[in-house]
Amino acid sequence: MIRLLLRVLGQQYASPLRRAVALMVAAAVLEGISYALVLPVLRGLLGPTPDSAWPWIAVFAGTVVAYAVLRYVADLTGFRVGAALLRGTYRRLGDHLTALPIGWFTPSRVGEVSVLAGRGVLQAMSAVAHLLGPLISATLTPATVAVVITFVDWRIGVAAIVAAPLIGAVHVWTERSTAAGDTERIAREQEATARVVEFLHAQPVLRAGDRNAERFEILDRSLRDLETASRRTTLRTIPGAIALTTIVQTAFVCTMVLAVHVALSGDLRVPDVLAVLLLATLGADPLLSLNEIGGRIRGARTVLIGIDDVLETRPLPVAPCPRTPVRHDLELNAVTLRAGGRTIIDDLSLTVPDGHRLALVGPSGAGKSTILKLLARFSDVDGGAVHIGGTDLRDIDPVTLMAQFSIVFQDVYLFDGTIEQNIHLARPDATHAEVRAAATAAQLDDVIERLPDGWSTVVGEGGAFLSGGERQRVSIARALLKNAPVVLLDEVTSALDPLSDAAVHHGIDRLCNGRTVVMAAHRVHSVRDADQIAFIDHGHVVEQGTHAELMLLNGRYAEYWAMSDPIDV
Structure with missing residues (x-):
């Protein structure tokens, strides 16, 4: 996604984009660390000297405040970078379109560019402002939690970490299985939009000839095709959503069972058991949102690919040493x-x-x-x-x-x-x-x-x-x-x-x-x-x-x- 963005926009946006990503990564890790501080707090509160928990509570509160500030700065930076990317996309797309040969602008291409330059660009750039942060948090925060659990008990940590490659495999599989469906749905959506505009513009002629029913059937057929394509796309995402939920929930249950087993064997204290269960719950919840975020990211990527295809269209070549005609035959x-x-x-x-x-x-x-x-x-x-x-x-x-x-x-x-x-x-x-x-x-x-x-x-x-x-x-x-x-x-x-x-x-x-x-x-x-x-x-x-x-x-x-x-x- 980041590489595609930079290919579309150019390397001049690399520094602010990477800075925004770095802030989001830091915020996600700090969120995981704030969760990890629950462990010493519980150890202090449930230990022989509850007063010893106060320093850890102070550290926990300070970490939460620092996370809130860093999250605010990261989100604000993401919004600003998203706005800058939006302006940059429109500027680069506009400059490139003015350089393309006029013969390139066929009716179908004009419709395609209209969709890309309107809702498409907004959808793609909103991914940076609204989706990049949640995506990073949904992956790095659980990863940080899994690392912390490993320090509590390596067996429980390994059980939690084993789910990571499975979740990655499901994500890749879902993307591949829905790619063709996304392309078909976008094509059907463009066709349906064109038919709606055609139907509205043709109303005087259609009414004069009493042909509304006939033309409405053409519009209705395009809308049915769009509905069919959308249904296929939705059905293709269901297996991935079910698989993701199953893996996350299975890993969560295995972590809890293993924690109870280790505790009953006397290798884990009660505060640690409670901390592990709480951390497992906090780590599993963001993972369940990956499917929704991934779907929106795929939509943004599809738009970026369309913009990239337009930008890859070469303008007419310009002579290195242009000449100026002196006659006009x-x-x-x-x-x-x-x-x-x-x-x-x-x-x-x-x-x-x-x-x-x-x-x-x-x-x-x-x-x-x-x-x-x-x-x-x-x-x-x-x-x-x-x-x-x-x-x-x-x-x-x-x-x-x-x-x-x-x-x-x-x-x-x-x-x-x-x-x-x-x-x-x-x-x-x-x-x-x-x-x-x-x-x-x-x-x-x-x-x-x-x-x-x-x-x-x-x-x-x-x-x-x-x-x-x-x-x-x-x-x-x-x-x-x-x-x-x-x-x-x-x-x-x-x-x-x-x-x-x-x-x-x-x-x-x-x-x-x-x-x-x-x-x-x-x-x-x-x-x-x-x-x-x-x-x-x-x-x-x-x-x-x-x-x-x-x-x-x-x-x-x-x-x-x-x-x-x-x-x-």
């Missing part, structure tokens, strides 16, 4: 990309001269959006190379590379702030006037006038209080404010009404003016004026040319054009 040279065991882009080559516009057209799933992501280096290619200004993207510093692009996607995410704050994200050093000018160029003035508080209106999480077209205009305003030399547009008008479509296209025209542009589109009317059009299918360039040239070919593009909605023509 784009080239994909024999590019190949594979994912999920299949080839998505296959030996594809395209060229976009500086200041020209390339439109990507083709059916859904053809690879258009993937091409845009490769141009922005959301992931690295498996074959070939992508260049900007003649420079391989892999030879450009990531910050310098992203400064070359303004990207407008179909799905726009806005933060829960004002429109001005959301636009400002593109260039934090922009002046108020520059932000307003970008908003005007993106046709946002009429939107702002309709909002109840104008520029100060909060748009809600994800831009929930704005329509799709309004969110697109905010996204275009961001891109205008950034003023990057290359623009990537991904299906930005495919789901807009005609009025919003016209407003967004006006903003796009302003955005694209004088820049190198690559756009993916469904509506062919939006690509008719492009300098070059490439028809993409199954990761290949099927046809390429101007609109007029492709229409003369009477091939796939002409067929696509003929099937377009009249509004597109």
Whole structure:
């Protein structure tokens, strides 16, 4: 657990963590010593001179006070280290996630990271603050008691110590038998959570189509799977719990029987017998809590393993001597990309001269959006190379590379702030006037006038209080404010009404003016004026040319054009 924590967080946390563990160890041993002092106290009280017990009572009281102070300091240190580890985990996880390629963030991974970064991190770090101390006490305090009993009578001490390897073996066996169940339960829990969110988000559609019962069955099935997995995990822990309790209770009974036997043989005095029985009781009680603590520790370890897996994901490599492109022409040279065991882009080559516009057209799933992501280096290619200004993207510093692009996607995410704050994200050093000018160029003035508080209106999480077209205009305003030399547009008008479509296209025209542009589109009317059009299918360039040239070919593009909605023509 400690090694895993330090691997996740780094060695800079080793000293405070080890200091906390040392304090907890000292507190646990001191607790056992305070129990051991019962022996001389009883010998004095039950001996011929009871007054001789007072010095030992004073020592006992002082030890208990010292233990209480040390326990307080150890627990406080554990809480502080836990809080520091929590901050460190969030900081390291956040820094690492910002360095990972954007293509890594698939929906399933986003859900997994959301669970890990939310409840998971809190669960793992609470192990240091709340579980590490009790775990150390539950093992070292009984061990200290067993050592003390050995000094009273070695035979009774050996009987108590024999239980230690058996308890360790049961603990290891329980961990191994429940590991697979824990993994399955966490996977089912994530699936059930996703289904609950899906069910809630889909309520308008489900109610309109009277499909709630059908979707509820899917949710109900995932919850039943979670229940089954949880039951399996619980059943797998029961044998370990029973075995642990049996071993501890058996050792306790054997210790008592042996103590009585030794006492009856005259080798042990009455005060010593009472002390041994009391110490055995005090030592057995913490051991019985090991099963519960172990289960919670296993849960924390599972989370740490998940975090460690994320942190082990390597970011895109950075060139040791980065270069800065001086031109803004784009080239994909024999590019190949594979994912999920299949080839998505296959030996594809395209060229976009500086200041020209390339439109990507083709059916859904053809690879258009993937091409845009490769141009922005959301992931690295498996074959070939992508260049900007003649420079391989892999030879450009990531910050310098992203400064070359303004990207407008179909799905726009806005933060829960004002429109001005959301636009400002593109260039934090922009002046108020520059932000307003970008908003005007993106046709946002009429939107702002309709909002109840104008520029100060909060748009809600994800831009929930704005329509799709309004969110697109905010996204275009961001891109205008950034003023990057290359623009990537991904299906930005495919789901807009005609009025919003016209407003967004006006903003796009302003955005694209004088820049190198690559756009993916469904509506062919939006690509008719492009300098070059490439028809993409199954990761290949099927046809390429101007609109007029492709229409003369009477091939796939002409067929696509003929099937377009009249509004597109």
